[in-house]
Amino acid sequence: MSRDTREWAWEYSASRGNARLVLLSIADRIPDEQCVAWASLTSLMRRTNASRNAVRAAxxxxAESGELExxxxLVGPQHSTVYRLPRAAAWLAKIVAARxxxxxxxxxxxxxxxxxxxxxxxxxxxxxxxxxxGSESDPPRQDLTGSESAPPRQNLTPAPVGIRPPSGSESAPQNRSEPKVNRKYSSRSAAGLTSAADWQIDDASLSWAQQQGHLTRLGEHGxxxxxAKWRHHRAAWSPRPASTWAADWRxxxxxxHSPTPQRRNLYALPGGTPAPQAGMTRADAHMAALLAAVDKRTGTE
Incomplete structure (x- = not known):
């Protein structure tokens, strides 16, 4: 379940800098869909490699942004502070309800x-x-720093605790029976994705190629x-947004490489066949270029 929560933090959290590191550190400890975990200030300092004041500020x-509560x-082991990611919990509940x-x-x-x-x-x-x-000796805390009353190097588990990472590692989820993530819950399954073969070159990319001089350098056929070579080498990639394909294509x-005297025609077909004849469709032209690319690699792969 911590992977679902981390995915929410990566894709939807507005946090930045140390705040994002602290949020991801807490998300990594989430054991179930309630998105609740405990952590001490010392552990967050160690995992984020940040100072005490930086972690407190984060x-x-x-908390002010509403992404952490x-x-x-409630109290965790060794009187550590308990946190919740309410927006992550709302997101997971929304997925379950919708599907x-x-x-x-x-x-x-x-x-x-x-x-x-x-x-x-x-x-x-x-x-x-x-x-x-509610013991008088353990007054409720109003800050976000967690308790440090226990010795920092002890890894003792109170008697009521049923599950702790066996190696003492704080990077593992607190629930060892954490299920595998159902990738169907990922937002990447949303509409708007396309394959490299289906992606069409947009006007902005064509203008970029002309302004940067690549159209003049390579020529229209080049x-x-x-x-065509790009589409061949990206054929096995998973569907992505059009903006991602555009950036990779550029x-x-x-x-x-620019055409050279030894290889003047980047559009040549295997076996020495000259450039494609006039009247070829765009699909035929792409296929001819693809065959040439497979037969004569440019070294840019």
């Missing part, structure tokens, strides 16, 4: 108005998170041959 910024009425009837249904991106489900405190006990006892064209 926690404050995340401090559960003051109960149709697993392939497209789910709209998360919104700030999406409600987070209520907590099931009893389920949190299995992860070492318990309600505060540019078409480079385009990078390929910028690296493409």
């Amino acid at each position: 926690l404050t910024a995340l 401090v559960l003051a009425d 109960t009837a149709d697993p392939e249904e497209y789910v709209e991106p998360p919104a700030e108005t999406d409600p987070a489900p209520e907590l099931d405190v009893e389920r949190l006990r299995r992860h070492g998170i318990w309600p505060r006892t 540019l078409q041959a480079a385009d 990078s390929w064209i910028a690296r493409e």
Whole structure:
């Protein structure tokens, strides 16, 4: 489940800098869809390689943005602070609700108005998170820093705790029975993706090739041959947004070698056949260029 939460943090969180590192560190500890985890200030400092003040400032910024919530009425092992990612919990609940009837249904991106489900405190006990006892010797904390009352090098687990990472590592999820991620929940399955073969060169990319001098350097046939080679080498890639293909295509064209006297015609077909005859369709021209690219590599692969 921590992978689902990390995916939300990578794709939808507005945090930046140290705040993003702290958010990802907490998301990495999430054991289930409630998006609740415990962490101490010391552990967050060690995992983010940031100073105490930087981590405190990051926690404050995340709380003010609404992406992080401090559960003051709960406590983790060694009196550590308990955090919740309410927007991540709302996103996961939204996915489950939308796809109960149709697993392939497209789910709209998360919104700030999406409600987070209520907590099931009893389920949190299995992860070492318990309600505060209200003891006078353990007053409730109002800051976001976590407790440091326990020796920093101890790795002791209180008796009620049922699950802890066996090696003491803090990078592993707190739930060792964490299920594999169902990639159908990923937002990458949304509409708007296309394959390299189906992607059409947009006007902006053509203008870029002309303004940067690549059309003059390669020539019209050379540019078409480079385009065909690019499509051949990207055929096995998974579908991506059109903007991603455009950026990758430009990078390929910028690296493409200019025609040389020894290889004047980048559009030549295998066996010495000259340039394609007039009247060829665009698909035939692409196929001719592709065959030439496979027969004579340019070294840009």
